[in-house]
Amino acid sequence: MKRTITIALSGNPNSGKTTLFNAITGARQHIANYPGVTVEKKSGKIIHKGHEILVVDLPGTYSLTAYSLEEIVTRDFLINERPDVVVDIVDASNLDRNLYLAVQFRELGVPLIIALNMMDMAERRGIKVDHRILSQLFKVPVIPMVARSNKGVHELLDAIIETSAEDRTWNAEIISYGSDIDHGISEIEEIIRGARDFDPRYPSKWLALKCLEGDDQILKFIQGKPEIQPKIEPICHKISKHIQSTLEEEPEAIIADHRYGYIAGITKKAVRRKIESRLNFSDQLDKILTNRILGPTIMMLILYGIYVFTFWGSEAPVEWFGCFFTWMKENVSSMIPEGNLQSLIVSGIIDGVGGVFGFIPVIMFMFFAIAILEDSGYMARMAYMLDRVLRWFGLHGNSVIALLVSGGISGGCAVPGVMATRTLRDPKERIATLLVVPFMNCGAKLPVFLMLIAAFFSENEARMMFLFTMISWVLALFAAKLLRATVLRGPKTPFVMELPPYRAPTIKGICIHTWERTWQYMKKAGTVILGISIILWAMMTFPRLNEQQARFYEDQRLNTQKTFLSLSNVNGIIPDLPTLNRFDELYDLYRQSIKDYGPVPETLMKNPLYPVFNTLFPDQDVGRTHDGVKKDLATVTDLYLEYRNTMNLISAQEQQAALKATIAGWIGQTLEGITRTIGFDYRTNIALVGGFAAKEIILSTLGTAYSLGEVAPEESGTLSSRLARDPDWNPLKAFVLILFTMLYVPCFVTVISIKKESSWRWALFSMGFNLILAYLVSFIIYQTGKTLGIGI
């Protein structure tokens, strides 16, 4: 086997690097018609004509200065890894600007091949590029190609093998930048050459050029060489001053001008335009899609469309997932005896992981929609149209998608929202968006809101819901502004951005893209999320009631049963404990069937418990007995329901006591001191602690904590009506709880996603920041309301 050839794919953003990478390696890389999608570098291997070729996909960059992350990644890779060949993917329909980077590759001296991509596009626009002339003048191999349809890939690989065989040393080929600078370059180069043991990785000519260009990274590097630094600095200074006084420009600008001049000289010969550049299809489409009135209207419709598509489309699959996990829980419950193990598997693992997997359909649908926006080029237009508004808050036009998906129209999910921030390029804007996205009203918070609204604001439910949606937007945007003014403060990054031409997205591209992102999400569920689910489960379960407490409730139950059985009316029909247990079982089954299939028509019912009696005593035909027995049955029925009521009350009390005894319960009670100031007692606190696992848990835990024993759901009244009757509760408290739920710590799946998209530091920060903000807002509202007597 011959040695492995390493090649680097580089080029302007959106020039087709990833498409070419996929065409070469067959790998599934994410392709998008949005500048700057590939940020990390990725690699893949292939064999061509017996040569093993390692292909590295580098992030798109416009230049080789060292100012943005992608430029540094590219440059460091080239200098440190020294690939055998650099393939510069050049957009043929846009040659001048694309060659600006190619010139810089030549200055660095890397073995270069130009892949002249998008030849189809250029042709359609009436631009004819003669690759032979281009190759002659530019003095590098030029391979024309259409990466999207695999054209030219073979020729490119041949050229790669040929070039790599030449085994050239890096040979910096600089052009002329005007006599002043040219002179400076040779002066500095001589100094560098004269220095002993100089770092051989850097070509000296290139270093000289970068010194004059004022490249931070290189100047710092030179500063570490006391042997030469004092000689170089005065030269740079002198030239810079001279140029500024004569040309009123910085050397950097002059150097750029000469590069463009050089390129223009080449393209004049190599490019022929059949049609004078006129408005093309994309431009005409933009006249409509970014029109002052039509533009925003269409954008609103599209945004709304994404939202509807994501949540309506995923509704059925989400339900299937739900059914699947319920089915699994039922199976496990019947296979493993009741106890800690069953509880761990059912409530800890299945509920936890099931919760995470339940999001998968939502995420897939959302990424599908976003993929279309990205690949078609519309996303960049959205950023363009919304920039003015969102800039004020320190966000980016594209932040709107993340906010919307997270629940901007109420109902949504912060997890895909957090993942949608990937389309933002500037790290500070991205993190600010990440951090405020959880304030939106996701689908899991809604039931809590609806329950509280139904209890305390039932006169104008819709208006309240709207109000809370507005509040979440306002708070999210202002929180972003606050973050951008403090921890995420930074100079405004220039917005100069490309509006890529509209392109029809390919099905393959969209599917790859959707799957890749979904898969990344799924992988998490196996590891961190499983661990945290188990911890949260343990917190809500342990320590259990001690033996004495447990016996107390058990004794109460036994006593109740004994009393019931000893009643003279009862013991003729239900003589002993086993029969009673069987009766209970049948009653539960019957209740379940009513839940599942609806109530039995009253005319068929001779007695509320008729089906139970009938099953238990089939030979006695309970319905058709003498009047006396019938009457007896009626009394027994009443007594039985009363007995069940008492039993349920005992269980509810036990559950409440058990919850109070757990770690979560302990936390809830400990926090009461603080949360009293915003009106929450320990029961609400426990619910909120549980809500960290998933916001849905707030509702179910409140249900347990405020449970009065479930008799028949039709009679006992919902949690909502119970809270409405509770003297401890009032509209103010409900309002504050809604606000708190809206703002406090995101659920842990979201926290993990934030970590995944940024770092643990920001994930922890988001927990702290959101908690403090939630508390402050709640405190102000609660105390103001209490003082002014509003809502109490």
Place this chain on the structure above:
Amino acid sequence: MKKVIRMREMSDNQKGIIMKITTNGEMSRRMREMGLVHGTSILIMGRAPLKDPVAVKINDYTLTLRNNEADHIMVEVDA
């Protein structure tokens, strides 16, 4: 007659040639690498609904920049 104005002052669909970039540092660098350099002919494609940013066509591609960035680009236009 020709005159030199700021890019911000140009009207939609107006053509011009870039004369000078009056800023330095990161912003000017970014402009240069995106092709906004002396001698480039440009066409104002339009403005976002809130009049900012502005979309500019350069040869075969379209760039968007904010008004405060367009302020630094001096353009020669027909008077």
